[in-house]
Amino acid sequence: MKSKLCREIVSRAQAYQEDTALLLGDLIRIPSLSGQEEQVIGRIRTAMTAAGFDEVRIDGLGSVIGRIGEGPVTIAMDAHIDTVDVGDPEAWSVEPHGGRILDGRVWGRGAADQKGGMAALITGGRIIKELDLAKKYTLYVTGTVMEEDCDGLCWHHLIKEEGLKPEVCVLTEPTACRVYRGQRGRMEIEVEVRGRSAHASAPERGRNAIYRMAELVRGLERLSEQLPTDDFLGQGSLAVTYMLGEGPSLCAVPDTARAHIDRRITIGETRDSVLAGMQHLAHQFGWAAEEGACTWRVRRYEKPAYTGKVYPAEAVFPAWKVAGSHPAVKAADEAYELLFADDAPFTRQDDEPNPERWTFSTNGVAICGDHGIPCIGFGPGHEEQAHAPDEFCPIDHLAKAAAFYACFPGLYCEKRGK
Numbered sequence: 001m002k003s004k005l006c007r008e009i010v011s012r013a014q015a016y017q018e019d020t021a022l023l024l025g026d027l028i029r030i031p032s033l034s035g036q037e038e039q040v041i042g043r044i045r046t047a048m049t050a051a052g053f054d055e056v057r058i059d060g061l062g063s064v065i066g067r068i069g070e071g072p073v074t075i076a077m078d079a080h081i082d083t084v085d086v087g088d089p090e091a092w093s094v095e096p097h098g099g100r101i102l103d104g105r106v107w108g109r110g111a112a113d114q115k116g117g118m119a120a121l122i123t124g125g126r127i128i129k130e131l132d133l134a135k136k137y138t139l140y141v142t143g144t145v146m147e148e149d150c151d152g153l154c155w156h157h158l159i160k161e162e163g164l165k166p167e168v169c170v171l172t173e174p175t176a177c178r179v180y181r182g183q184r185g186r187m188e189i190e191v192e193v194r195g196r197s198a199h200a201s202a203p204e205r206g207r208n209a210i211y212r213m214a215e216l217v218r219g220l221e222r223l224s225e226q227l228p229t230d231d232f233l234g235q236g237s238l239a240v241t242y243m244l245g246e247g248p249s250l251c252a253v254p255d256t257a258r259a260h261i262d263r264r265i266t267i268g269e270t271r272d273s274v275l276a277g278m279q280h281l282a283h284q285f286g287w288a289a290e291e292g293a294c295t296w297r298v299r300r301y302e303k304p305a306y307t308g309k310v311y312p313a314e315a316v317f318p319a320w321k322v323a324g325s326h327p328a329v330k331a332a333d334e335a336y337e338l339l340f341a342d343d344a345p346f347t348r349q350d351d352e353p354n355p356e357r358w359t360f361s362t363n364g365v366a367i368c369g370d371h372g373i374p375c376i377g378f379g380p381g382h383e384e385q386a387h388a389p390d391e392f393c394p395i396d397h398l399a400k401a402a403a404f405y406a407c408f409p410g411l412y413c414e415k416r417g418k
Contacts, residue, residue: 005131006338006407012127013403020398021106023047024119025099027081028108034082034149037062038306044081044118044143051126053141061157062307064143065164068125069134073416075409076140076166077124078363079117079379080147080154080173083110084387091389105392112381116393117172117401118143120380124405133406136413140164144363150301151186151317152366159371167416168328170408172379173362174386174393177340177400179332180377182321183358184233185365187274188299189261191216194292197247197255206253210245212287213257216294217243219281220261230267232321233357237264260299271298271316317361318369327415328376334415335407340400359383378404 032040041064048056048066055067086096086109094100094107101107106116121141128134142164144154158164171180193213198206217240227236239262247254263274275296282288282296299315322329360383364375380397 003338008131009127009406010339010403012130013123013399013406016123016126016402017395017399020119020123020402021101021395023122024106024111024116024393024398025101025108027115027119028099028106028110029097031097032082032110033085034146035303035306037082037145040081041143041145044122047122048125048141051122052129053125059158059162060307060309061154061305061311062145062309063154063158065158065162066125066141068128068139068141069137071135071137073137073409073413074140074166075137075412076142076164076169077121077405078142078144078155078169078171078367079114079121080145080363081110081115081118081143082145082148083113083115084148087389093390101395104395106395106398107390107392109391111391111393112174112385113387113391114173114379114381116174116380116398120398120401121172121405123398123402127402127406128409131406133410137409139409140166145305146303147363149303150313150315151361152363152370153301153311153313155363155366156313156370157311159366165371166373168412169364169367169373169375170405171362171364171367171375171377172401172405173358173377174379174381174383175356175358175377176382177378177380177397177404178356179329179336180356180358181324181329181375182233183319183360183362183364184236185265185269185317185319185369186361187263187265187271187317188315189263189275189278190297190299191259191261191278192295193257194290194294195253195255195257198253200251200253203253206255207287209247209254209257212285212293213243213245213259215285216282217259219284220278223277223281228266228269230319230321233266233319236266236269238262265319267319267321269319317365320364320368320375321357322368322374322376326374328374328412331408331412331415332376332378334411335404339403339407360386378408
């Protein structure tokens with residue numbers, strides 16, 4: 001019976017493959033930078049309604065929430081629908097917001113990261129409704145905002161302000177249609193180094209803040225080789241991504257230098273432990289003992305949503321992972337096997353499901369990292385396409401993902417009860 005149902009799910013996902021690709025093209029043609037997602041949210045709302053979702057609403061931050069069913073087990077599936085900007089248009093060989101379908105792919109900004117996940121979720125919901133699968137569960141499909149600027153902010157709002165607390169969540173960031181179950185976290189840290197200004201014709205009279213910052217940056221480079229590691233997620237990392245020196249004029253020794261640090265954190269690291277490590281490094285320099293010579297702070301995000309709401313957050317995004325023995329991972333593995341076995345219409349990606357992890361960050365930092373709600377990942381498109389020029393999503397990935405999203409909730413209900 002289970003195999004027969006999966007074959008029917010696969011058949012419908014394939015039958016709707018072109019519709020899913022066309023919807024993705026529509027979503028790509030609507031630019032949706034963080035804080036500017038209103039139009040694409042409207043298009044998604046229309047598509048959810050047309051697919052037969054039982055309820056569709058918008059939350060105070062602007063995310064769209066579609067509900068199917070009203071069973072006792074609450075499951076969420078999430079796709080953020082904001083994107084990064086295009087970057088250099090000359091680096092693209094296709095129109096970045098063209099949503100073109102060519103060579104078995106849908107092209108454009110957001111195709112993989114991650115409007116493809118949203119399009120496949122809507123088709124998956126359509127299949128669930130048509131086959132009346134949501135008898136034991138309530139499924140919430142969320143199209144979330146502002147993830148690119150502040151991972152997880154949208155889900156802090158959903159959980160704390162909207163009261164949406166699912167038992168498990170499927171993240172649809174690109175995984176090339178493989179099962180993922182974790183990621184490193186991150187922090188955004190700003191450091192300011194102070195010196196003393198003097199005329200540049202007599203630099204010995206001052207203390208050059210840029211030289212001090214250069215010394216600190218070299219220390220940070222050494223520190224990056226000694227960061228903690230986790231057997232599954234790997235080692236933390238550190239990158240100085242911006243640096244600026246300032247003084248009274250270009251003919252003066254700069255008295256201030258600032259740098260931005262992208263710090264990827266692994267399991268066991270906390271906000272306080274990360275800052276303590278950097279402060280310990282700074283104390284190794286004699287000048288750092290001067291009052292105010294070196295100050296650190298975690299960046300705060302306070303950008304308004306398109307709704308006008310400001311929901312402040314500190315840029316601390318915890319690492320998270322889910323055990324391979326968890327019912328959500330077991331259900332994902334079984335869905336993979338049933339849908340993508342060698343005799344199924346879809347070609348398998350690997351010999352085994354082989355749970356993996358993302359290199360980048362996702363909304364899982366809030367859902368699982370902060371709130372302890374287990375997450376697994378399964379999404380169309382390749383992780384390497386995220387933020388890259390000529391971004392694309394394979395059309396066959398859309399059908400595979402839609403089938404997975406329709407199949408997973410029922411299998412999870414079975415696994416959790418064992």
